[in-house]
Amino acid sequence: MTDQQLSAGDLDLPTTDQLLPELAEYVAIPSNSRSASLETMREAAQWLAGQLAQIDARVVETDGFPVVRGDWLGAPGAPTVLVYGHYDVQPTGSLNEWVSPPFTMTIDGDVIRGRGVTDDKGPVFMVLKVLQAFLAQRGGLPLNIKLLFEGEEEVGSPSLPDYVRSHADELAADLVISADGAMWRPTEPSLSIASKGLVSLSVFVTGPAGDLHSGRFGGTVHNPTHALSKILASLHGDDGRVAVPGFYDGADDLSAERRAEIDAVPFDEEEYRQTVGVPGLFGEAGYTTLQRLWERPTLEINGLEAGGKYTVIPHTATGHISCRLVGTQDPDRVVAAISKHIDSLDLPGVDVEIRSDKGRVPAYRISPDHPAIIAGTEALNHVYPDEDVLLAVIAGTLPATTLFEEALGAKTLFFSFSTADEKLHAPNEFLRIHRINEGMRAWERLLILLAAKLPTASSVKVGE
Amino acid sequence: MTDQQLSAGDLDLPTTDQLLPELAEYVAIPSNSRSASLETMREAAQWLAGQLAQIDARVVETDGFPVVRGDWLGAPGAPTVLVYGHYDVQPTGSLNEWVSPPFTMTIDGDVIRGRGVTDDKGPVFMVLKVLQAFLAQRGGLPLNIKLLFEGEEEVGSPSLPDYVRSHADELAADLVISADGAMWRPTEPSLSIASKGLVSLSVFVTGPAGDLHSGRFGGTVHNPTHALSKILASLHGDDGRVAVPGFYDGADDLSAERRAEIDAVPFDEEEYRQTVGVPGLFGEAGYTTLQRLWERPTLEINGLEAGGKYTVIPHTATGHISCRLVGTQDPDRVVAAISKHIDSLDLPGVDVEIRSDKGRVPAYRISPDHPAIIAGTEALNHVYPDEDVLLAVIAGTLPATTLFEEALGAKTLFFSFSTADEKLHAPNEFLRIHRINEGMRAWERLLILLAAKLPTASSVKVGE
Numbered sequence: 001m002t003d004q005q006l007s008a009g010d011l012d013l014p015t016t017d018q019l020l021p022e023l024a025e026y027v028a029i030p031s032n033s034r035s036a037s038l039e040t041m042r043e044a045a046q047w048l049a050g051q052l053a054q055i056d057a058r059v060v061e062t063d064g065f066p067v068v069r070g071d072w073l074g075a076p077g078a079p080t081v082l083v084y085g086h087y088d089v090q091p092t093g094s095l096n097e098w099v100s101p102p103f104t105m106t107i108d109g110d111v112i113r114g115r116g117v118t119d120d121k122g123p124v125f126m127v128l129k130v131l132q133a134f135l136a137q138r139g140g141l142p143l144n145i146k147l148l149f150e151g152e153e154e155v156g157s158p159s160l161p162d163y164v165r166s167h168a169d170e171l172a173a174d175l176v177i178s179a180d181g182a183m184w185r186p187t188e189p190s191l192s193i194a195s196k197g198l199v200s201l202s203v204f205v206t207g208p209a210g211d212l213h214s215g216r217f218g219g220t221v222h223n224p225t226h227a228l229s230k231i232l233a234s235l236h237g238d239d240g241r242v243a244v245p246g247f248y249d250g251a252d253d254l255s256a257e258r259r260a261e262i263d264a265v266p267f268d269e270e271e272y273r274q275t276v277g278v279p280g281l282f283g284e285a286g287y288t289t290l291q292r293l294w295e296r297p298t299l300e301i302n303g304l305e306a307g308g309k310y311t312v313i314p315h316t317a318t319g320h321i322s323c324r325l326v327g328t329q330d331p332d333r334v335v336a337a338i339s340k341h342i343d344s345l346d347l348p349g350v351d352v353e354i355r356s357d358k359g360r361v362p363a364y365r366i367s368p369d370h371p372a373i374i375a376g377t378e379a380l381n382h383v384y385p386d387e388d389v390l391l392a393v394i395a396g397t398l399p400a401t402t403l404f405e406e407a408l409g410a411k412t413l414f415f416s417f418s419t420a421d422e423k424l425h426a427p428n429e430f431l432r433i434h435r436i437n438e439g440m441r442a443w444e445r446l447l448i449l450l451a452a453k454l455p456t457a458s459s460v461k462v463g464e
Numbered sequence: 465m466t467d468q469q470l471s472a473g474d475l476d477l478p479t480t481d482q483l484l485p486e487l488a489e490y491v492a493i494p495s496n497s498r499s500a501s502l503e504t505m506r507e508a509a510q511w512l513a514g515q516l517a518q519i520d521a522r523v524v525e526t527d528g529f530p531v532v533r534g535d536w537l538g539a540p541g542a543p544t545v546l547v548y549g550h551y552d553v554q555p556t557g558s559l560n561e562w563v564s565p566p567f568t569m570t571i572d573g574d575v576i577r578g579r580g581v582t583d584d585k586g587p588v589f590m591v592l593k594v595l596q597a598f599l600a601q602r603g604g605l606p607l608n609i610k611l612l613f614e615g616e617e618e619v620g621s622p623s624l625p626d627y628v629r630s631h632a633d634e635l636a637a638d639l640v641i642s643a644d645g646a647m648w649r650p651t652e653p654s655l656s657i658a659s660k661g662l663v664s665l666s667v668f669v670t671g672p673a674g675d676l677h678s679g680r681f682g683g684t685v686h687n688p689t690h691a692l693s694k695i696l697a698s699l700h701g702d703d704g705r706v707a708v709p710g711f712y713d714g715a716d717d718l719s720a721e722r723r724a725e726i727d728a729v730p731f732d733e734e735e736y737r738q739t740v741g742v743p744g745l746f747g748e749a750g751y752t753t754l755q756r757l758w759e760r761p762t763l764e765i766n767g768l769e770a771g772g773k774y775t776v777i778p779h780t781a782t783g784h785i786s787c788r789l790v791g792t793q794d795p796d797r798v799v800a801a802i803s804k805h806i807d808s809l810d811l812p813g814v815d816v817e818i819r820s821d822k823g824r825v826p827a828y829r830i831s832p833d834h835p836a837i838i839a840g841t842e843a844l845n846h847v848y849p850d851e852d853v854l855l856a857v858i859a860g861t862l863p864a865t866t867l868f869e870e871a872l873g874a875k876t877l878f879f880s881f882s883t884a885d886e887k888l889h890a891p892n893e894f895l896r897i898h899r900i901n902e903g904m905r906a907w908e909r910l911l912i913l914l915a916a917k918l919p920t921a922s923s924v925k926v927g928e
Contacts, residue, residue, distance in 0.1 A: 196679055196682075198679070198775070200773075200775070202773065207742050207743075208740045208741050208742050209740065209741025209742075210741070212740065213860060213889075214762070214764045214766060214786055214788065215660055215662070215788050215858075215859050215860030215861055216858075216859050216860050216884065217740065217757070217859070218660075218757070218762035218764055218788050218859060219747045219748060219756035219757055219760050219762040219788075219859070220736070220740070220745055220746075220747055220753050220756060220757050221740055221742045221745060221746055221747070222704075222742070222744075222746035222747075223764050223765060225696070225764075225765035225766075225767070225768055225783075226696070226697075226699075226700055226764075226765060228693075228768070229692075229693050229696035229697040229699075229765065230697045232689070232690070232693035232697070233690075233693040233694045233696075233697035233698075234697075235690075235693075236690055238810065240686075272684070276672045276673065276676065276681065276684070276685055277672050277673025277674070278671050278672050278673075278685045278686070278813055278814070279671075279813055279814065279815055280686075280812055280813040281684055281685060281813060282684075282685055282686035282812050282813035283683045283684055283685070283686075284683060289684045292683035292684060293681070293682070293683055293684050296683050297683075298678070298682035298683040300678045300682055300687050300689075300690075300775075300777055301687060301689035301690060301693065301770070301771075302678060302689075302771045302772065302773065302774060302775060302776050302777070302778070303689075303770055303771035303772040303773055303774070303776075303778065304689055304692070304768035304769065304770040304771070304781060305768065305769075305772075306765075306767055306768040307765075307766045307767035307768070307784070308766065308767040308769075308784065309664075309666065309766065309767055309784040310766060310767075310784075311662070311664070311764075311766060311786050311861075312766050312767070313764055313766070314766070314767065317768060319689075320771070320772065320773040320774075322678055322775050324678065324679050324682050324683075346702065348744055348746050349742055349743055349744040349745060349746035350742070350743065351743055394679075394680075395679050395680050395681070395682060395683075396677060396679030396680050397679055397775075420680065425677075
């Protein structure tokens with residue numbers, strides 16, 4: 001593409017009236033990765049690949065559900081970006097809670113509703129339409145693009161690591177751009193500069209060989225639920241701090257500068273409290289709610305299981321725990337610290353076993369000075385000229401970022417036009433219709449800016 | 465019946481070979497009160513009533529499943545006893561765990577196996593056969609007898625209290641004899657002189673309006689499972705004592721004499737530990753295992769419910785609790801003490817609700833000097849001449865005892881030939897065959913002894 005073509009003005013993009021019927025076809029494929037057949041998942045993958053037949057996008061089998069791959073490498077010397085997203089969706093949950101059928105995309109005022117419209121079928125669709133427009137109207141793209149859309153994101157991407165590691169050369173890129181991930185609010189354009197790490201484990205307390213009658217055996221054995229309660233209660237102080245020695249190693253206290261930055265972000269605690277629906281906010285002492293949400297690690301008990309409402313001493317009691325990590329907290333050391341702390345407790349008459357889960361993800365961060373953040377900010381400024389672009393933190397975990405950094409040496413820019421309030425993973429998932437055009441315009445601008453600004457590593461140079 | 469008839473030697477009782485096919489018919493009726501139809505329950509009740517057609521035993525409808533009632537009041541001036549039992553059985557549990565079909569009574573060496581054989585169809589059957597023999601061979605019974613067999617014991621006897629209270633005059637008796645309840649060991653004949661009381665409640669901790677993503681909201685709200693763990697951990701000290709102020713009111717420390725009595729009971733802690741299958745025994749400091757089991761109140765967490773193994777902050781967490789009471793502990797005050805203790809905890813950002821259950825049962829005790837205990841001991845000595853009769857405690861709860869005491873002013877003698885190890889409520893429930901003849905002989909002797917020894921209250925005098 002020549003400079004002349006690049007400056008040929010904005011692309012002629014399709015209207016939402018033109019786009020929505022096509023998106024509805026995609027939403028109609030019930031690609032729920034928790035229960036759909038391989039055939040259904042292939043159908044969704046094939047639909048995606050069909051959108052970019054011009055560049056020979058294709059369905060590639062993996063050990064699990066297939067990925068969709070496609071490359072356009074016609075810009076020798078220009079940077080290369082890997083666009084990531086997923087075609088699988090969450091389970092619908094109870095159909096009774098949906099106001100319209102989840103796989104029949106429905107227009108309702110300013111939004112479209114349906115499973116996957118905002119996570120992640122809609123956001124991926126926006127990218128495809130921009131790439132189609134570039135290819136049709138300009139004969140090429142401003143930079144080299146590799147596409148990687150997976151079908152297992154909602155179930156923890158079990159096959160992605162092997163696929164990416166074993167195709168690292170083929171996938172090499174200067175930057176990954178994720179069409180997955182959500183802006184934190186509908187009213188403020190934002191880019192994410194960090195996400196938290198994650199480790200999880202379960203604590204199994206076992207006492208008697210089988211459940212015991214709480215009368216005929218009561219008072220003679222240590223009830224596993226009592227021991228579990230002591231274990232779990234010991235994990236936090238009354239001040240909300242995690243009370244596990246060593247847990248905070250690598251989670252440095254916030255600098256005065258960072259505190260000030262976060263304090264400058266418009267955030268109404270009372271409004272947040274009402275949205276979440278709690279009687280009061282609570283958390284680690286010494287930090288504001290937003291400071292905790294963005295910058296502090298957490299240890300949350302996710303589930304409790306034992307016995308039931310009948311007069312029994314359950315023979316086993318289980319607690320499920322996960323921790324969100326920040327800074328340089330080492331996932332392995334966090335697991336070890338929790339195990340050591342629990343082992344140090346005096347719990348007579350029961351056995352305690354801790355089983356930690358495999359997927360251990362460190363925290364991720366991209367510098368606010370990274371060219372991708374600068375380009376992303378400029379692209380958003382172009383679409384939202386009246387708004388400041390906020391540099392936010394995804395308090396959730398995005399394991400793919402760590403994978404791409406390790407396997408490809410590339411940072412990830414989250415560039416999604418989903419919003420965190422659009423009932424991702426819940427019934428009545430929706431997407432604001434105006435975001436579709438905004439998203440396409442922003443992607444168009446982003447790709448042009450990155451072509452100019454993104455440094456190219458020799459290892460991923462294309463062509464010559 | 466004349467004195468001559470009474471001293472006419474032992475009854476001619478049927479052999480087990482004669483009895484077992486008939487008991488098998490009764491076991492074959494699947495009278496599981498948790499799931500059987502009213503028709504099936506009526507069939508079981510009718511089977512029982514049919515056994516005592518001689519005294520016009522009959523099926524009487526209640527608000528729930530019917531009771532079986534029958535009276536023989538032909539001994540004016542003699543005492544009157546109410547014989548209690550039940551014709552319903554527990555659910556089978558997993559059929560895979562049964563070594564023979566639960567409703568096909570099977571002889572296996574020295575035992576018979578099937579749902580209900582020991583709880584409570586077999587023990588009730590023994591009484592019926594003794595009554596039949598008295599009526600056939602002696603033309604009457606040694607004392608006045610009223611029968612009351614219910615069909616809802618395994619589901620907490622919901623209709624029994626109303627039935628008994630509204631038929632108090634008709635059911636008036638000098639003593640209740642329960643054919644339900646188990647001896648504590650197969651090798652030692654025993655009578656129960658006490659059972660524990662029971663109260664139960666649930667603690668509901670609620671935080672946010674709905675489950676929250678543990679990343680996107682982590683660190684901003686008080687996780688209800690954290691608060692619940694703190695509540696539950698606060699209920700016991702590390703010494704195993706209940707840490708709720710006021711809980712022990714009415715549960716006096718054991719006298720030196722009672723400690724000595726219990727210490728004289730053969731009880732091997734190591735054998736018990738192995739049977740229960742725990743790494744070590746544990747309970748309230750300052751008491752032996754058997755002292756705790758028989759004489760000390762307990763507070764047990766029966767169940768925990770919250771979230772699951774996924775990265776969520778559950779919006780609610782629930783703990784189910786039940787307490788076994790002793791002495792003069794007041795069930796209402798125990799519930800109030802627990803509620804007050806929990807209310808006193810500092811739990812920001814969550815709502816805590818305590819819901820206590822209706823069935824509140826105080827502890828029950830019958831004096832070792834009561835004529836029924838003396839007669840029962842003598843009857844057991846007659847059948848087991850080489851064994852001492854142990855006065856034991858049922859650490860479980862028998863709500864009917866309290867009901868009969870309140871409504872009829874009568875104490876209850878537990879006189880069952882079931883044994884606590886016979887897999888009551890579990891798969892492969894069984895009954896030792898030799899117990900059937902022993903039981904019938906003991907009932908025969910018991911009725912004769914009670915006729916002579918039991919004081920008769922004017923209010924229950926029969927005939928004249």
